[in-house]
Amino acid sequence: MMRPLAVGLLCLLLAACATPRPPPSTQAVAPRVPLPPSPSPGEPSDIAGLQAAQLRIVFGVPSFMRKDGTTEMWRYDGAACKAFFFLYPYANSLLVRHVETLPRGPNMAADQVCLDSLRAPAPTAAPVS
Numbered sequence: 001m002m003r004p005l006a007v008g009l010l011c012l013l014l015a016a017c018a019t020p021r022p023p024p025s026t027q028a029v030a031p032r033v034p035l036p037p038s039p040s041p042g043e044p045s046d047i048a049g050l051q052a053a054q055l056r057i058v059f060g061v062p063s064f065m066r067k068d069g070t071t072e073m074w075r076y077d078g079a080a081c082k083a084f085f086f087l088y089p090y091a092n093s094l095l096v097r098h099v100e101t102l103p104r105g106p107n108m109a110a111d112q113v114c115l116d117s118l119r120a121p122a123p124t125a126a127p128v129s
Contacts, residue, residue, distance in 0.1 A: 043096075043097075043098060043099055043109070043110070044099060044110055044112060044115060047085075047096055047099055047110075047115065048096060048097070048099070049095055049096060049097075050095065050096045051093045051094065051095055052072075052087055052093065052094040052095075053093075055074065055085060055087070055096055057120070058119060058120065059076050059083075059085075059118055059119060059120055060076075060120035062074040062075055062076055062085075063075055063076055063077040064077075070088070070089045071086065071087065071088050071089070071094075072086075072087045072094060073085070073086055073087075074087065076118045078114065078117050078118045079117075080114070080117065081101050081102060081103060081111065081114035081117065081118070082101065082102045082114075083099065083100070083101045083110070083114060083115055083118050084099065084100045084101070084102075085098075085099055086098040086099070086100075099115070101114040101115065
C-alpha cells in the first residue's frame with residue numbers, strides 16, 4: 001500500500017521539476033546602447049612617432065598622465081579643447097602612436113587647430129650684448 005503512494009509522490013515531484021520556466025524575454029533586460037563610431041585613422045605627420053621627451057618639448061608638461069602596463073596616455077587641457085597622446089614602447093623609448101582631440105572634426109581623430117593651440121610657447125632668445 002505504501003509503495004503505490006511513494007511512486008505517485010515521486011511522479012508528482014518529477015512533474016513539478018519538469019514545469020517550464022517563463023521565457024527569458026519576460027525577464028528585465030538592460031537596453032543596449034550602441035557605441036559611438038570610432039574616430040577616423042590618420043595621425044598628424046608632425047606628431048606621430050615623437051619620443052616622449054620630444055612631446056614634452058613641443059607641448060610642455062601634460063595636465064594628466066596615465067600608465068597602463070608599458071603604454072601611457074598623456075592629456076593636455078586647453079581653454080577650448082583637450083588632446084590625448086597615446087605612447088607605446090619602441091626600442092628604449094616611448095613613441096606617440098595615436099592622437100585624439102576633443103572636440104574633433106567630423107572626419108579626423110585629431111583636430112590640427114586644437115593641437116596648434118596647445119603647443120608650448122617657443123622660448124625667446126636672450127638679447128646679445
